[in-house]
Amino acid sequence: MKQRISHALEKIGDTSNIQRMTQISGGDINQAYYIQTNEHEYFIKGNSNVSEHFFRVEAKGLKLMKETGAVNVPEVYYYDDPVEGEGVIALEWIQGNKDSNTEEKLGEQLASMHQHFGESHGFDEDTFIGLLPQPNKFYDKWVDYYHECRLVSQFNIAAERGRLPLDRKHLLKKLMERLPEWIDYGAKPSLLHGDLWGGNWMAGKNGSPYLIDPSVLYGDHAFEIAFTELFGGYSDAFYQAYQDNFPLPEHYEDIKEIYQLYYLLVHLNLFGEAYAGSVDRILKHYVG
Template sequence: MLAESLSSMDEAITESVTDWADCPVETTTELDGGQVGSVHRVDLADDRRVVVKTADTDLRIEAEMLAHLRSVGGLTVPDVYHATADLLILEFVPGDSAISPAVERDLAARLADLHATETDQFGFPFDTLTGRYRQPNPWTDDWATFFGDERLGHAAACAREEGVLPPDLAERLGALGDDLPVLLDHDPTPSLIHGDVWSENLLTDGESVRAFLDPACYYADREVELAYAEWAGVAGETFFERYRAVAGVDSGYESRRHVYRLYPLLTHLRHFGSEYLDPLDATLETLGY
């Protein structure tokens, strides 16, 4: 995308970036990935190049998630240069979002490494965000309880309050929630996940993943990550061949993945509207609800 005029970024934000950099802004380019807020590449007069993000959410949470993924999980993420509630300045990492077989293999290995970061409870040190919405993360011993209460139950209740989830689907989700101890019939170890692995949150170079963006992280059943990446189209047969070789996949995943897809479907329903009602209905039918 070609550089745009300074007017493409809010004047007050341009001023804030100038103050932080102690250097004038020369050009800005709007980048993809601004579904929540806006994202710009900013070229400074001293030849530095950064990414500037603004949003209605508290961007300090994203900065803290990136720091956790880097320092605890060892994931390759952009450096955070500056973070306030409404302004995030990040390292610019060149790349695109193309997913080749080589990228799938690299993605599998990197996620397997991330998932090897484990703890003794499900949750996170603080509530995180998925897009603009809060993810509650109280430390919880039992996975089915955590996923039922803090993911499916919480998202469904919010969607009902927002008027986007019809009562019949809410009732079916409630019935499934009651059965989660049976549906999630294995004993996962709490593993650190990125939480939002799809093409726009990956910077790739044709051979590998150069950086992971926009996390929604917490300690979870690692299959949550696998199910989402598969649903989002970045984890195909090549990915799973490598992931199985490196980390293994428990028996029963083929059934559990449909349960785990319900959460991103609810999240997408809340963000983007009724186009996700039919996939939500179909997934519940697949599961027998």
């Protein structure tokens, strides 16, 4: 990694000496480092077992979110296409502490970002959630995108990994067939972060919220908010500020768990049967 980091700094144009290089926590799948040179501070993460566009598509997502002017994201200084699976991305070092207004600002800013709309639902290239691929295409209707690119994708992975006993397989197929009953309501294609669990935002200077580690797409904004509720990490102030600036559909509570199902299937496929009970409960609630 040190060689890859030195290469990245050279590409950035920072040829000063590395004063400090400390490995830090950076998620489940990457090696992450705080780098301090004579000139600058960086957050650099790398991986030796990823697809060639793994870091490029992350940089692309950060750029799209930044261009809205609605949210704060780290500056991208450099990324490379992994050579034989090895690659890094060099980002702005963000450090700060939450204050009493941080989560309210986060809700306002996310609502503003969600009001930047695409022409269609989906994305123009495949992305990742963890190391799992997320196939993407564009669809006129959100329900078609969610069915084909999200639920069918995880269904296929689950089948390959032996995560679908007959009852679960039957109920999941039944829910996918009936999906238009719940989410075919003309949702607009909002720009979404796509992987907004509680660990993918942080506070910077003056308590300003920053979004990190996106897996962007255009889709129903209720899909994003449903995921924030699944594992926690967000306050009442966040949700109130969001709702004040971009109200959720009236039937949000009726569809929330259908959207959470996708992320639970992801966790089932990544981590196994610990998530099976939650998947089965949702399936039985809707089609059991």
